[in-house]
Amino acid sequence: MGSIERILVMGAGPGGLANAAVLGSQGSHVTLFNRSLDRLQGTIRRGGVEIEGSLGEAFVPVPKITDDIEDAMKDAQLILIVVPAYGQMSMLDLIIPHLRPGQIIFFLCGSVGSLEGALRMKAAGIDLNKVFIGETATLPQSARVVGESKVRILARAKAMVRLSVFPGHNIDHVVETLGDTFKLNAKRNVLEPGLNNPNFLVHPAPMLLNYAAIERAEGMFSLMNEGMTDGVLRCLDAADAERTSIQAALGLEVLPVDDMYIEQGSSPDVYRTKGEPFKLRDRIWSRYIDEDVPYGSVMLSSLGRMIGVPTPVYDSINTIMSVVEQKDFVSMGRTVDKLGIAGLDREQLMHYLETGERP
Numbered sequence: 541m542g543s544i545e546r547i548l549v550m551g552a553g554p555g556g557l558a559n560a561a562v563l564g565s566q567g568s569h570v571t572l573f574n575r576s577l578d579r580l581q582g583t584i585r586r587g588g589v590e591i592e593g594s595l596g597e598a599f600v601p602v603p604k605i606t607d608d609i610e611d612a613m614k615d616a617q618l619i620l621i622v623v624p625a626y627g628q629m630s631m632l633d634l635i636i637p638h639l640r641p642g643q644i645i646f647f648l649c650g651s652v653g654s655l656e657g658a659l660r661m662k663a664a665g666i667d668l669n670k671v672f673i674g675e676t677a678t679l680p681q682s683a684r685v686v687g688e689s690k691v692r693i694l695a696r697a698k699a700m701v702r703l704s705v706f707p708g709h710n711i712d713h714v715v716e717t718l719g720d721t722f723k724l725n726a727k728r729n730v731l732e733p734g735l736n737n738p739n740f741l742v743h744p745a746p747m748l749l750n751y752a753a754i755e756r757a758e759g760m761f762s763l764m765n766e767g768m769t770d771g772v773l774r775c776l777d778a779a780d781a782e783r784t785s786i787q788a789a790l791g792l793e794v795l796p797v798d799d800m801y802i803e804q805g806s807s808p809d810v811y812r813t814k815g816e817p818f819k820l821r822d823r824i825w826s827r828y829i830d831e832d833v834p835y836g837s838v839m840l841s842s843l844g845r846m847i848g849v850p851t852p853v854y855d856s857i858n859t860i861m862s863v864v865e866q867k868d869f870v871s872m873g874r875t876v877d878k879l880g881i882a883g884l885d886r887e888q889l890m891h892y893l894e895t896g897e898r899p
Contacts, residue, residue: 543719544644545569548616550631552579555648556622558683558691561589561600568721571604573612575634580605582688592686593693613638618721619645622679624827625835625874628653632660641670644714646703650675651835652734654706655879658896668896672714674705677733678804680722700725702733702803707896725803729893731792735783738804740836741797742811743828744857745775751864759824768811775853776811782851783840789849790886833861838873846876847886 545568549560552574564570574580583589588601606612613619613635621631628647635645639661647653654675658668680701683691704727705714715726727733742764747754750767761767768776780797787794798808837854844851862869876882880898881889888899 544618544717544721546615546617547571547721548573548612548619549622550574550612550620550635551622551627552583553623554683554685554691555679557583557589557685557689558591558679558681558693559620559622559648560602561591561598561691562595562681562693563721564588564600564602565591565595565598566721569615570602571606571612571616572602573606573609575607577605577607586689588689590687590690591693592690593683595681595693609634610638616643618718619643620648621645622648624831625651625653626827626831629656629660632657636661636664636666639666639671641667644672644717645674647675648680649678649737650730650734651737651740651831652730652839652874652879653835654704654730654734655881656874658706659880668707669710672705672710674703674711674714675730675733677702677736677800678738682806700803700805702727702736704728704730704733706730706893708894709896727793729890731790731893735787735792735840736795736800737836738797738800739828739832740783740840741776741780743832744837744861745779745853746772747824747828747832748857748861748864749775754824761824763824763828764811765814773812779837779853779857782844782849782853786840786844786847786849786851789847790889829861829865830867833858834869834873838869838875839879841870842873842875842877846882846884847889 547563547568548571549556550573560570560572583602584605588599590599619635621628623631654673657673661668661673682694686692701722702725705711708729711726711728715724746763746767749772754761784794784796801808837857841851841854841858858870881892884892892898
């Protein structure tokens with residue numbers, strides 16, 4: 541098995557901080573990059589990241605913290621882009637001029653962003669069989685910032701990470717190179733992780749159906765507790781039935797949302813059981829809509845339309861959420877056109893995902 545010694549983590553949110561700390565604690569040399577150092581001043585002052593929660597308590601030094609992308613890319617073997625989906629392409633654009641053969645890029649989590657990113661890399665003349673791009677289904681750990689450069693790791697810390705690369709025929713090489721950097725659940729194409737992001741289920745429909753309550757509370761609302769009533773869960777399950785119908789039509793592994801949570805080291809009790817799942821009152825974040833509608837439900841609607849799978853629940857969410865938010869999420873969203881797969885039938889799509897070549 542190979543080994544990854546030098547890792548670049550891009551993003552200063554809870555996911556970026558948690559990954560920098562966890563990977564650093566495993567012995568990797570971690571560089572933490574953000575486009576602005578404003579959000580990293582606490583990490584710079586402390587010289588690292590403090591963690592608590594399901595991995596125990598520790599302070600993990602971060603050797604390099606920078607906003608200089610050329611310097612950050614210099615020795616990186618593995619590049620983890622840990623930002624919301626709407627920030628993925630701008631981060632990728634920063635690193636494209638500095639990429640070199642052998643480097644591996646992963647979106648954590650991807651939401652099928654690796655297909656969109658691959659188009660940009662190919663347009664820049666990069667050989668996708670020499671520089672590798674892929675994605676995970678979700679973050680290796682769920683985390684919240686609870687203090688200056690301090691994160692609480694809540695779940696999934698010991699779970700297998702579902703991931704793949706584009707084109708899929710490179711997955712064996714990438715897995716061999718990654719070695720034990722992650723506990724891997726490697727898949728043959730990027731739709732296997734890309735369509736199994738739980739946020740596509742637990743955010744769009746519940747956010748829409750609880751919109752008035754969230755507005756009244758000015759965002760101080762526990763979506764996983766107050767928001768998951770029986771009726772809301774029925775809508776969530778109906779949306780999940782559309783997503784799994786897409787998986788079945790494409791011949792992919794069908795993974796219902798409850799099984800998805802179990803695979804990722806959590807439990808459906810998080811959203812199906814009354815009570816605060818993480819023993820904290822979590823604030824509603826705008827990305828639950830701004831990320832998971834255009835890059836989740838819009839993407840699923842677009843893919844379903846292309847392969848002939850009806851998605852009336854997701855279509856309704858996209859339309860109504862666009863009205864209440866006064867944003868055109870459909871035109872903003874990650875459609876099959878933006879993914880470079882428009883017009884492909886099932887066999888052609890599977891061929892493209894495996895080889896990187898359109899028939």
